Amino acid sequence: MKSMYERCCEVMPAVAGRSTTLGVTDSEGCYLYTEDGRKVLDFASGVAVNNLGNKNAKVVEAVKKQLDTMIHVGHNVVYYESYVELAEKLVELTGGDTKVYFSNSGAEANEGALKLAKYVTKRPGIISFVNSFHGRTIATTSITGSNSAYRRNYEPLLPSVYWAQYANCYRCPFHQKKDSCHMECLKQFDTIFEHLIEPESVAAIMVEPIQGEGGYITPPKEFLEGLRDICDKHGIMLIFDEVQTGVGRTGELYAWQTFGVKPDIFTTAKALGGGIPLSAVIAKKEIMDQWPAGVHGGTFGGNPLACAAALETLKIIEEENLLEHCKEMSVYFMERLHKLQKKYPQVIGDVRGTGLMIGIEIVKNDGEPDAELTAKIKAEALEKDVLLLTCGSSHNVVRFIAPLIVTEKEIDIAVDVIDEILEK
Ligand SMILES: Cc1ncc(COP(=O)(O)O)c(C=O)c1O
Structure with missing residues (x-):
């Protein structure tokens, strides 16, 4: 059976292309569920749309x-x-x-x-x-x-x-x-x-x-x-x-x-x-x-x-005090990423963010942008069921658009996956 991605390619122009080939059949909170049975941590949030996570029951x-x-x-x-x-x-x-x-x-x-x-x-x-x-x-x-x-x-x-x-x-x-x-x-x-x-x-x-x-x-x-x-x-x-x-x-x-x-x-x-x-x-x-x-x-x-x-x-x-929660999770996320930067200073040039709009700039040894490694991190993270996006005019920033309902548990999953990838 053809995947949704394959079917799309037949009837839509390349301009409609997506940054992944995931076909999603359900979604809930911080996760997407795919046609091939995967549960994927969603740190794209539909590109900063699903700030309450996916399919919020009250909405x-x-x-x-x-x-x-x-x-x-x-x-x-x-x-x-x-x-x-x-x-x-x-x-x-x-x-x-x-x-x-x-x-x-x-x-x-x-x-x-x-x-x-x-x-x-x-x-x-x-x-x-x-x-x-x-x-x-x-x-x-x-x-x-x-x-x-x-x-x-x-x-x-x-x-x-x-x-x-x-x-x-x-x-x-x-x-x-x-x-x-x-x-x-x-x-x-x-x-x-x-x-x-x-x-x-x-x-x-x-x-x-x-x-x-x-x-x-x-x-x-x-x-x-x-x-x-x-x-x-x-x-x-x-x-x-x-x-x-x-x-x-x-x-x-x-x-x-x-x-x-x-x-x-x-x-x-x-x-x-x-x-x-x-x-x-x-x-x-x-x-x-x-x-x-x-x-x-x-x-x-x-x-x-x-x-x-x-x-x-x-x-x-x-009602759920999500602005405060966002600030708290931001501090935790940034701390974890700064630690990661200390471990890989030759790769993570900059850790930056405000609230849950957080990015890490991926660089080469000489500090120049490393778009290739950035794309690799994104692809390998997805293989490990963590959906991330990249940005930056030199295509070398991994961005984390976690929903505002994110907890330390999901932040740990994402940061640990990047750690594993960089260690390799
Ligand atoms: C800062 C900013 N402005 C405008 C837009 C365009 O919004 P839309 O895609 O809903 O037209 C985007 C989309 O990513 C954006 O990030």
Whole structure:
């Protein structure tokens, strides 16, 4: 009998390819169950979607209950309780001074955020960062700087996009050291404004508060604070792409709360809908109030099932104290990985993370990125029933996207497997 992977290859293009050949038949908590009878520890979490683990029973119940009343009625046409209640909840959880607009995917929310910034400022320019990832639509591809393959053959893209370097202290693009630098990552904006685009023409600085696809890079808090100051000084919208960092992943509901730097606009997707497609643009009330009816929209945003699942997801995060748990598990995970780094200092160049957004950078003896070994670690871990993903523009970061419900037991399994692989 053909596997799901083999059947997929016959009817889908390579662009639909996955990072494994696993065919999954069931899922629960931290585990996936496969068509060939394996139980696999899931540290991919559907790429940062299943923050409550797989198939959370309460989310399943909430969706079933919503199914009894409606599947889709159209947020452009009528109002319904789960939609309104979720927006109220998100406003409450993000300071009470925000408003919310729902859409379906991360890219779609980022498109919305860009359009909102342009609409309100009436300015053309967007500044994005090298190594960033914001999505696969034309506009979000235009502001994605993590891999030239994502842009190949799609040029020309959105105009008036300018590039800045991200604050990557492990591989500083300005060749500085963290403790002695002069925040060249902020000073670069003087050059950008002097030589490339005047600040009065910039609608937004679009940034991931922690770079995801670019290598799980947590910047120093001062970098995000500095961006906030630059935006305030020049009337530029600061947009945080919280598609991957959101919904508890960093130990607060949103990473801007972890850093204490509030953006003008931020986007949330992935884990928001508890596994059902849902995203949102969230912005300060006075900004959202300048976005009139009809200038942006979509058919499916805020689908009742997705909103019901999201409400339950947020409730569980609160009731089960998952933000605290995330922070505790983060400390344990990082400690175990730092010990592993001490054991294999020639291989693990950097251990980094915030909350349960954790990565290890795999290097060669000379400190250069080792993409080959990284791919090998991922493949061998999967042979040992641990599902991991990689990231980084040099493809040399093993990332651990454990669900927020993870326990020390699962963390030990994953770290022990990497230890075994490296020892060999
Ligand atoms: C930071 C970030 N932004 C945007 C996206 C795109 O989200 P989606 O795939 O839901 O369009 C992703 C997806 O990985 C992401 O990590």
